[in-house]
Amino acid sequence: MTAAAPSLQGQALNGHNRISTQALTSLAKAAAAEALGVDTHDVRADWADDAGLLALSLVSPIRVPPLPAVVRDVGRVAAFGGSILDRTVAAKARIMSTVTALSGARLSRVDIRISGVKPIEGGRVL
Incomplete structure (x- = not known):
């Protein structure tokens, strides 16, 4: 016979929880990759202290339609979501919300530097 676990609702528990920088970085990279339409390994993420909050700095390419199609x-x-600037501004909000x-x-800001473009379909854009 097993005893039922005690209910912890409404109780304050001693101790603390910490999320490692590596885990936060992986989360930020995944959120950015999804928002910008690229692979996670294409995204670089760095953190800085901003008056007690976290400032996230990202460097990433962005997925774009191929130039001949445009x-x-x-x-x-x-139809693809607007200009690179429009999509980057929208991505900031989504990344901050997701993280x-x-x-x-608690993030104070998300800074994104677009390092290149990756076409959606086909090979090189000439």
Whole structure:
């Protein structure tokens, strides 16, 4: 016979929880990769202290439609989510929200530097 576990609702528990920098970095890279449409290994993430909050700095390429397709149909940019700037601004909000929701960490800001582009389909963009 097993005893039922005591209910911990409403009780304050002693101790503390910590999320390692490596775990936060992996989470930030995954959130950024999803928001920018690239692989996780393409994203670099660094953390800094910003008056007691965490500032996240990311360097990543961004997925884009191939240039010949955009030249043929300029509307493809809007269908893809807008300009690189528009998509990067939207990605900042999604990354901050995701990292905060999953880790509980309080971020002051997310800075993104786009290091290149990766076309969605096909080979090199000429």
